[in-house]
Amino acid sequence: MTRFILRRVAQALAVLLIVSFVVFGLLHALPGGPARAILGPRATEVAIAAFNHENGFDLPLPQQYLRWLGNTMHGDLGFSYKRNASVSSLLAETVPRTLMLVGLGTLIAVLIAIPVGLLQGVRRNRPLDNALTAITFILYAMPAFWLSLLLIDFFAVRKGWFPPEAPSGGPLQMLANPSGLVLPVLTLSLVTIASFSRYVRSSTVEQLEQDYVRTARAKGLDSKGLVWHHVLRNALSPVVTLLGLSLPWILGGSLVVEAVFNFPGTGFLFWNAAQGEDYPVMLGVVLVVSIGTVVGSFLADLGYAALDPRVRDQIGQS
Amino acid sequence: MNSRTLDAIASFKQNRLAVTGLVLLCAMVLFCFVGPLIWPTDEIHTSLGDTFLPPGPGHPLGTDDLGRDVLGRIMLGGRISLIVGVSAALIATSLGALYGSLSGYLGGFVDSVLMRIVDAVISIPTLFLLLFMAALVTPSIGTLIAAIALTSWLVPARLVRGEALGLRNLDFVRMVKVMGGSSFRAVTRHVLPNTVSTLIVNATFQVADAILMIATLSFLGLGPRPPAASWGGVLSNGLQYEYSGYWWLIYPAGLAIVITVVAINLIGDGLRDALSPRSAR
Numbered sequence: 001m002t003r004f005i006l007r008r009v010a011q012a013l014a015v016l017l018i019v020s021f022v023v024f025g026l027l028h029a030l031p032g033g034p035a036r037a038i039l040g041p042r043a044t045e046v047a048i049a050a051f052n053h054e055n056g057f058d059l060p061l062p063q064q065y066l067r068w069l070g071n072t073m074h075g076d077l078g079f080s081y082k083r084n085a086s087v088s089s090l091l092a093e094t095v096p097r098t099l100m101l102v103g104l105g106t107l108i109a110v111l112i113a114i115p116v117g118l119l120q121g122v123r124r125n126r127p128l129d130n131a132l133t134a135i136t137f138i139l140y141a142m143p144a145f146w147l148s149l150l151l152i153d154f155f156a157v158r159k160g161w162f163p164p165e166a167p168s169g170g171p172l173q174m175l176a177n178p179s180g181l182v183l184p185v186l187t188l189s190l191v192t193i194a195s196f197s198r199y200v201r202s203s204t205v206e207q208l209e210q211d212y213v214r215t216a217r218a219k220g221l222d223s224k225g226l227v228w229h230h231v232l233r234n235a236l237s238p239v240v241t242l243l244g245l246s247l248p249w250i251l252g253g254s255l256v257v258e259a260v261f262n263f264p265g266t267g268f269l270f271w272n273a274a275q276g277e278d279y280p281v282m283l284g285v286v287l288v289v290s291i292g293t294v295v296g297s298f299l300a301d302l303g304y305a306a307l308d309p310r311v312r313d314q315i316g317q318s
Numbered sequence: 319m320n321s322r323t324l325d326a327i328a329s330f331k332q333n334r335l336a337v338t339g340l341v342l343l344c345a346m347v348l349f350c351f352v353g354p355l356i357w358p359t360d361e362i363h364t365s366l367g368d369t370f371l372p373p374g375p376g377h378p379l380g381t382d383d384l385g386r387d388v389l390g391r392i393m394l395g396g397r398i399s400l401i402v403g404v405s406a407a408l409i410a411t412s413l414g415a416l417y418g419s420l421s422g423y424l425g426g427f428v429d430s431v432l433m434r435i436v437d438a439v440i441s442i443p444t445l446f447l448l449l450f451m452a453a454l455v456t457p458s459i460g461t462l463i464a465a466i467a468l469t470s471w472l473v474p475a476r477l478v479r480g481e482a483l484g485l486r487n488l489d490f491v492r493m494v495k496v497m498g499g500s501s502f503r504a505v506t507r508h509v510l511p512n513t514v515s516t517l518i519v520n521a522t523f524q525v526a527d528a529i530l531m532i533a534t535l536s537f538l539g540l541g542p543r544p545p546a547a548s549w550g551g552v553l554s555n556g557l558q559y560e561y562s563g564y565w566w567l568i569y570p571a572g573l574a575i576v577i578t579v580v581a582i583n584l585i586g587d588g589l590r591d592a593l594s595p596r597s598a599r
Contacts, residue, residue, distance in 0.1 A: 143575055
């Protein structure tokens, strides 16, 4: 296991290094260079030269990269002149809210998708499975923003049960006023359930075809005991990997949901920055969500290896 | 056509769901490309006297906030979605296939480096990267195709790389080297043709994903600029006026997206079943 962890840490660090190259590259892909993009089109040549000198943009590229990397590691992600706040303070404010939204949405999704997928796998190709497959298939094809529009139209506009806007304040204040959270969390959960339950279903079907299931049946184990004691654990361990792999996708879903419900999270911050061409904020968010994804998939792999010895042996050796 | 292709076509034809998907998709293509010829609408000029008209004789699906015909907008929006979706999927699949097969065929250190690059870019959430690119350049059909292709070649690259790793050790591929052929020849003539079924299935799903992405980008206000119409654009109009009861701005465009994506996914599932060797047995 130690060898597995070390290998996986080295891999994650290599990936992070390349992510840093990409983000640094994006910084230099800004129209007219970073100074022009940050100071605006009307900045004078003198101001641009001064900005470049002050921020080290007149140094050779490798030196610029090291300087940028050093700043980033010290938590200095740049300054948003449009909002007159440091990018790290904006992130510190919004990341906890997004974590709460994504965490709640994913948790509810997993709690619903696992039993649904398991039930479908066990009742494969019966009417119940077909009905659930049809529902998840359509949900899967539904863009998150349209789903939230439908939910708003029904629950907020027609019935008036829940507000169509997210509550303000920190995550704890939001949790204290949960009615505003219902629709954003519901949207995120529903789109996630659609993809997760399909996965759990096929994973269950695959397990039910394994030899150990036939052996257990031959030894007289009933279906209930078989599913609960044998199939469940084997069918679920890939779900941990799925969680890690789905993170970029879930964060994208969260951005859409935040934009629809004016939920003041990181996705909303990014969306506003994209519309206002606030590049320092955009780069900071891209960097942070990417690091989050790398760390998330690293943890998911560790979890998978802890659950399934075959995986860690395989990766430890290769 | 060889017998395997014929077998695959026969198996696809027997799959009722896949055929339904194909019929739905053909209907959508006709609707988007032939529809505007039968139902021509003015999507360029605004007509502020006709804003938010409910569905009626002159406008079967009503009008939007600028008095433009919604049915016409959905047809034109579908055109852009399908063109961008198919082009982006083709480019992304070709790029990914070439990258992945080279990586898998060469193996070793090169493969590790190339795959770590894929890991890195894949961990930047696509929507964030796309919004970043959309903020950098004024979105047009060309830039949308490029942006979506640039963010979606990673999955086919991984898939093909996995297959290439297995293929490179097979005799007929090794022979190329023995006979003095280049790596490029081995990859393009022998590795890639054997990954075609994987690529076809993946490309199909890529089209569906790309259509969802365009809709999302347009909904977020970073899609093709007016006068170009888009499904996501109609829906963001619907969100703006959510309390006004203009249901024709919410339901038809969303249904168009779902029908198209469901149809393509059904075709993709059908192709996978028809082309995978397991079901051929």
